[in-house]
Amino acid sequence: MSNEKKVRAYTNIALIKYWGKRDDQLILPTSSSLSLTLDAFYTETSVSFDDSLEKDAFYLNETVQDEAATQKVSRFLNLFREQSGMKAPAIIKSTNYVPTAAGLASSASGMAALAGAANLATGLNLSPQELSIFARQGSGSATRSIYGGFVEWQKGTSSSDSYAVKVDDANWDIGMVVVVVNKKQKELSSREGMKLTVATSPFYQGWIDSTAVDLVNIKNAINDRDFEQIGAITESNGMKMHGTMLGANPPISYWEPDSVLAMQLVRQLRKKGIPCYFTMDAGPNVKVLCRLSDSEKIKTAFLDYFNEDQLIISGPGSDLKEITL
Amino acid sequence: MSNEKKVRAYTNIALIKYWGKRDDQLILPTSSSLSLTLDAFYTETSVSFDDSLEKDAFYLNETVQDEAATQKVSRFLNLFREQSGMKAPAIIKSTNYVPTAAGLASSASGMAALAGAANLATGLNLSPQELSIFARQGSGSATRSIYGGFVEWQKGTSSSDSYAVKVDDANWDIGMVVVVVNKKQKELSSREGMKLTVATSPFYQGWIDSTAVDLVNIKNAINDRDFEQIGAITESNGMKMHGTMLGANPPISYWEPDSVLAMQLVRQLRKKGIPCYFTMDAGPNVKVLCRLSDSEKIKTAFLDYFNEDQLIISGPGSDLKEITL
Structure with a gap:
């Protein structure tokens, strides 16, 4: 695993809120939303597929996670396995970076980073737009954490057009x-x-x-x-x-x-x-x-x-x- | 003024709220509401018409009130003057009874007691229903303070049928x-x-x-x-x-x-x-x-x-x- 790569994704705070799904399974929202991505809160994640494993193992902040948490990650990884044909179990290592033990560890940065790491590990080479669609199926707010700055999650008409687009880099005096x-x-x-x-x-x-x-x-x-x-x-x-x-x-x-x-x-x-x-x-x-x-x-x-x-x-x-x- | 009479009205707390008028002038509500009248909070008021006065004088808790507060009371009394033909100015004495200086002095009990006292002083001998219609024009929530127990303020279709009715005496274990x-x-x-x-x-x-x-x-x-x-x-x-x-x-x-x-x-x-x-x-x-x-x-x-x-x-x-x- 010498070529192990991590992906970092930042959390985001919605300014125009996402509150309600029209499809629980695909996580399609009832309305479009818009957020600001924040640099102080992020998650770094690596995924390594390994045929010698019996099943997925999920480490969060260097602690192995229980079955419920691991299953959630496994189900999400299955989306990438289906698309890539990759069948092996994986080791998933994830670290939440938050300035204090703030309880702000977010599923937004977590699922976005996991999507990015799975993309690398499977070699799918997805575009940011495709990655956003994948991240969405892990957690709605993760859709937007693919991009920095001000980001809109367009509710779309189906799974294939419900993704994030960047609105503005926010490279100005805002925080x-x-x-x-x-x-x-x-x-x-x-x-x-x-x-x-x-x-x-x-x-x-x-x-x-x-x-x-x-x-x-x-x-x-x-x-x-x-x-x-x-x-x-x-x-x-x-x-x-x-x-x-x-x-x-x-x-x-x-x-x-x-x-x-x-x-x-x-x-x-x-x-x-x-x-x-x-x-x-x-x-x-x-x-x-x-x-x-x-x-x-x-x-x-x-x-x-x-x-x-x-x-x-x-x-x-x-x-x-x-x-x- | 040996025959001066006071009227006591209790405040009420809405369980089904009144929030919005369809007619600001007549105080007609957008929806019907329902309240519980409370015995711990009430107002006692007397009204005495007196031709020797130059204008209305309003005392609240034994303190003479300023022009703005007095004008509000005068305008309300004018409704009774118009109906009764009474033209004289009046002394209005009002006392709010609240267990502490709670800032809970309510316009509900205040306007209801004033309506009751004006009814007595003018000799109009209004029914509770008519009194409720008058009280309403002083303050929306006062409409309901004509009655004890659970009281509904029916929004009605016009001023003449927007009044309170008693729903239940609340003579049971409630407070x-x-x-x-x-x-x-x-x-x-x-x-x-x-x-x-x-x-x-x-x-x-x-x-x-x-x-x-x-x-x-x-x-x-x-x-x-x-x-x-x-x-x-x-x-x-x-x-x-x-x-x-x-x-x-x-x-x-x-x-x-x-x-x-x-x-x-x-x-x-x-x-x-x-x-x-x-x-x-x-x-x-x-x-x-x-x-x-x-x-x-x-x-x-x-x-x-x-x-x-x-x-x-x-x-x-x-x-x-x-x-x-």
């Missing part, structure tokens, strides 16, 4: 301060949360319709590099996702008291003239979209209420890439 | 623990919050449609005295109202960190087998619907996180009534 509110395992997975929302929320059609409008508007704002407009749309779209969840029956809320505190601090900073905007996903952490040049100032303001290790600054991440050992 | 999170003045009045929601939330039609279904279901549950069902519908409908607000642009949220804490405590108590359910209005306070026989137990559990004066137990209140001095 995020991630506020780690809680590292606990979520009580309700995003997969289950989505399902319940789609099935029971009377707001769901309103969510889909208005998200389509938000997407058009944020792409225009990105094109214009209109940061305030990007931020306002991000904040509104994220709160709409959480509003849609509150409409589910029973209602779904991932918010903790400190999530509300963090959002209040963002509003206060904005009143003081620092342009910053919050978004939240299916968990209590708050992500603050800001000018990267303002990020230290924002972190300092948050330090009155949060600890140093709860505040992680990140600039925009790059495309998925190969790293030779 | 509320009101968690006073914050006494500060709201940044956004409910009047403005409603307007923005109706105008901008893509969830608003879903809110109206699903609230109509919730109303039918909760009336059946009240009829069956099915407390768990009443509670589940209350919690779901309240969260839907807040979800609808998160859909507004910009998003509206009245939640404080301690609001989320209180809701989490309710969920924990429920897991421990105490049936209790939360609801919230256009402010950060949390109202816990419970068996009145469980209310002390619930208060005790909350005392680990809140102060004694933040926790107010109330049983069901009665109809608006006359109190002779």
